[in-house]
Amino acid sequence: MARSAVAISLPRWPAPLAAALVASAILGPLVALLWLVPSVGGMGPADWAAVRFTVLQAAASATISILLAVPVARALARREFIGKAAVLTLLGAPFVLPVIVAVLGLLAVFGRSGLVNQSLAMLGLPAVDIYGAQGVVLAHVFLNLPLATRVLVQGWAAVPAEHLRLAASLNGSVFRLIELPMLRRLVPGLWLVIALLCLSSFAVALILGGGPKATTIELAIYQAIRFQFDIGHAAVLAIVQLAISAGLALAVTKLATGVIVDGARGRTIGNWQRDSLAKQIVDMIWIGAAVLFVAGPILLILLRGGVMMGALPDAFVGAMIRSLCVAGAATGIALALGMALCIGGGRWAALAGVLPLMLSGLVLGTGMFVIANRFVDPALIGLPVTALANGLAALPFVLRSIGPQIDKDRLQFGRLSASLGVQGWQAVRIVLLPRLRRPLCFAAGLTAAMSMGDLGVIALFSGHDQATLPLLMLQLMGSYQNDAAAAVAAVLVLASLLIIWVLDWGGRSHAAP
Amino acid sequence: MLHLDDMAIRQAGFTLTADLTLAAGVTSVIGPSGGGKSTLLGAIGGFVPLERGRITWQGTDLAKRGPADRPVSLLFQDNNLFPHLSVQKNLALAFGPRLRVTAEQADQIAVALDRVGLTGYADRLPGSLSGGQQSRAGLARVLLQDRPIVLLDEPFAALGPAMRAEMLALVAEVLKGRTVLMVTHDPTDLRRIGGDLIVVADGSVSTPAPAQEMLDNPPPALRDYLGQGQ
Numbered sequence: 144m145a146r147s148a149v150a151i152s153l154p155r156w157p158a159p160l161a162a163a164l165v166a167s168a169i170l171g172p173l174v175a176l177l178w179l180v181p182s183v184g185g186m187g188p189a190d191w192a193a194v195r196f197t198v199l200q201a202a203a204s205a206t207i208s209i210l211l212a213v214p215v216a217r218a219l220a221r222r223e224f225i226g227k228a229a230v231l232t233l234l235g236a237p238f239v240l241p242v243i244v245a246v247l248g249l250l251a252v253f254g255r256s257g258l259v260n261q262s263l264a265m266l267g268l269p270a271v272d273i274y275g276a277q278g279v280v281l282a283h284v285f286l287n288l289p290l291a292t293r294v295l296v297q298g299w300a301a302v303p304a305e306h307l308r309l310a311a312s313l314n315g316s317v318f319r320l321i322e323l324p325m326l327r328r329l330v331p332g333l334w335l336v337i338a339l340l341c342l343s344s345f346a347v348a349l350i351l352g353g354g355p356k357a358t359t360i361e362l363a364i365y366q367a368i369r370f371q372f373d374i375g376h377a378a379v380l381a382i383v384q385l386a387i388s389a390g391l392a393l394a395v396t397k398l399a400t401g402v403i404v405d406g407a408r409g410r411t412i413g414n415w416q417r418d419s420l421a422k423q424i425v426d427m428i429w430i431g432a433a434v435l436f437v438a439g440p441i442l443l444i445l446l447r448g449g450v451m452m453g454a455l456p457d458a459f460v461g462a463m464i465r466s467l468c469v470a471g472a473a474t475g476i477a478l479a480l481g482m483a484l485c486i487g488g489g490r491w492a493a494l495a496g497v498l499p500l501m502l503s504g505l506v507l508g509t510g511m512f513v514i515a516n517r518f519v520d521p522a523l524i525g526l527p528v529t530a531l532a533n534g535l536a537a538l539p540f541v542l543r544s545i546g547p548q549i550d551k552d553r554l555q556f557g558r559l560s561a562s563l564g565v566q567g568w569q570a571v572r573i574v575l576l577p578r579l580r581r582p583l584c585f586a587a588g589l590t591a592a593m594s595m596g597d598l599g600v601i602a603l604f605s606g607h608d609q610a611t612l613p614l615l616m617l618q619l620m621g622s623y624q625n626d627a628a629a630a631v632a633a634v635l636v637l638a639s640l641l642i643i644w645v646l647d648w649g650g651r652s653h654a655a656p
Numbered sequence: 657m658l659h660l661d662d663m664a665i666r667q668a669g670f671t672l673t674a675d676l677t678l679a680a681g682v683t684s685v686i687g688p689s690g691g692g693k694s695t696l697l698g699a700i701g702g703f704v705p706l707e708r709g710r711i712t713w714q715g716t717d718l719a720k721r722g723p724a725d726r727p728v729s730l731l732f733q734d735n736n737l738f739p740h741l742s743v744q745k746n747l748a749l750a751f752g753p754r755l756r757v758t759a760e761q762a763d764q765i766a767v768a769l770d771r772v773g774l775t776g777y778a779d780r781l782p783g784s785l786s787g788g789q790q791s792r793a794g795l796a797r798v799l800l801q802d803r804p805i806v807l808l809d810e811p812f813a814a815l816g817p818a819m820r821a822e823m824l825a826l827v828a829e830v831l832k833g834r835t836v837l838m839v840t841h842d843p844t845d846l847r848r849i850g851g852d853l854i855v856v857a858d859g860s861v862s863t864p865a866p867a868q869e870m871l872d873n874p875p876p877a878l879r880d881y882l883g884q885g886q
Contacts, residue, residue, distance in 0.1 A: 564753055
């Protein structure tokens with residue numbers, strides 16, 4: 144039957160307007176950076192060292208994350224055990240865990256007076272040092288091993304059972320016939336995604352890096368602005384960072400099509416119960432080690448923070464309020480722009496959704512700093528700019544969670560809406576919004592949590608008494624008040640989880656069928 | 657009178673022409689898949705633009721009017737109800753794109769639900785109704801819209817034979833006096849509902865003729881569709 148596709152007609156002006164806003168919020172700072180570049184000198188040897196370190200640590204982090212993720216994912220795909228669902232959920236945790244909390248947790252385990260070094264000391268062995276390149280890579284593996292594992296578990300879960308039976312009936316090698324081709328398809332894209340994330344993880348480098356051997360470009364930008372007051376130098380570095388991450392982002396969009404990051408539950412594949420006990424034990428060791436590696440630092444910091452709740456500093460209440468305000472504003476910005484872009488259809492959403500991926504929060508912040516610095520004291524607008532940068536950074540996630548639903552509903556209910564005269568804003572209110580409740584709440588929770596935990600732009604801009612929770616943590620860690628930092632971390636994590644949980648619950652109850 | 661005056665539609669290399677007049681009563685539309693049945697209904701409903709000719713109702717051209725402004729109400733095979741709105745709210749959309757209803761409109765909705773045998777179902781969500789009940793709710797909204805032309809694009813195709821017979825009887829009863837155009841692919845539907853029949857095949861639409869006569873003495877296009885031995 145030749146069905147002509149009739150889509151619900153929606154208001155036309157919001158999408159171009161939102162696209163223009165996104166473009167100017169991103170391209171404006173970019174132009175400001177490019178404007179400054181010719182007036183300053185080129186790159187010094189320290190700058191080139193930063194470029195080299197940035198690229199090398201990203202490559203090393205991505206490679207190690209994936210090398211470790213393969214056996215863990217393989218074990219998770221093959222073994223059925225009590226608590227498997229909990230393990231898969233745990234592997235999703237680092238995605239919304241504030242980076243600075245993760246780093247504080249790693250310090251509690253691998254730091255100078257951490258568990259590992261205490262044990263080594265008892266055995267009379269020399270201590271390990273978490274500061275420096277190895278610490279940066281360790282933190283990146285901690286943050287990305289779970290992501291890599293989840294993606295690969297899905298790769299295994301997507302193997303059709305018939306293929307396994309076919310391989311068995313042909314007496315062929317499952318690894319060579321099935322697993323290797325699957326890995327060959329997923330790993331390049333996954334590697335690029337992780338490398339891109341590690342290029343621009345400022346908080347890790349800020350705390351664990353530093354010095355001539357372990358300074359990333361973003362850390363050098365921060366130092367140029369905060370300590371050398373050399374905005375031109377910061378602009379040059381920001382452009383270099385932008386060029387590298389934009390190139391990688393382009394490669395990601397081309398290559399990483401098979402990498403899906405959302406939460407399908409891994410099903411157990413094949414019949415591996417007949418495997419030897421030794422093989423089963425090896426698999427469980429891999430899983431146990433991964434769980435320990437991921438859960439250990441998180442639990443340790445939550446416990447320590449919980450016990451040390453009395454150490455919360457006076458500045459905590461103000462920081463909490465500021466963090467909530469920034470997160471609320473960022474969520475409002477991301478959802479409003481996301482809705483406006485999506486009701487304009489795929490074209491606008493696709494265009495404006497890619498832009499924020501090119502610029503890391505810190506590069507965007509540097510550009511905004513360059514603009515702001517001409518007119519006002521940057522410290523005055525630190526919080527609004529942080530909210531804007533966080534909102535823009537979350538926009539791609541928002542678009543991905545609400546876009547498909549809107550596109551589907553527009554077509555599915557196109558003829559019905561047209562025949563009943565339900566069009567434009569009426570259609571948004573009556574047809575689209577009630578059906579978007581769940582993805583909107585999900586996106587809102589994610590945006591708020593990401594913004595609550597972000598330590599990037601705010602570090603560039605902040606003046607006195609402007610700390611958000613992550614920045615307060617950084618200040619406390621800088622003055623060796625790790626108990627107080629742990630207490631703030633615990634509150635930050637619990638607040639983020641509470642926001643996600645409440646919004647998720649709100650989205651599920653009365654959700655449209 | 658609904659008049660299709662030397663009308664032609666072109667869609668991606670496919671052309672459909674029609675020149676006919678439809679009187680009040682049920683006219684069945686039959687023909688092979690892809691022959692243009694839905695396209696014909698889409699043109700009358702305002703979803704498919706005409707390349708040539710006119711569609712007029714009581715002498716006025718419908719060309720300038722959008723789907724919601726035509727004297728037409730429709731039922732499709734699926735997606736006749738918004739699944740996130742209660743039956744009451746789905747029916748309220750017959751009065752306009754608002755969800756609030758006056759006390760008088762609420763009474764009208766209750767009466768319409770009565771007529772289709774859904775008394776007391778106003779607060780239910782469509783998903784909690786059976787397929788047949790969903791069809792009845794859609795039909796209730798058609799009654800509330802109270803428009804002279806009703807287009808039914810295989811709305812009962814997913815129902816079992818007994819349920820379909822029931823719905824056809826209900827349609828004949830509650831839509832009496834309106835100009836009803838109903839797409840079907842089942843010859844037994846035609847015999848059951850009577851009325852006129854048009855055959856849509858090979859890009860053309862036949863002149864309406866009584867269904868019983870057509871079936872007893874099928875023209876070539878209908879014979880091809882029904883197959884030998886029918």
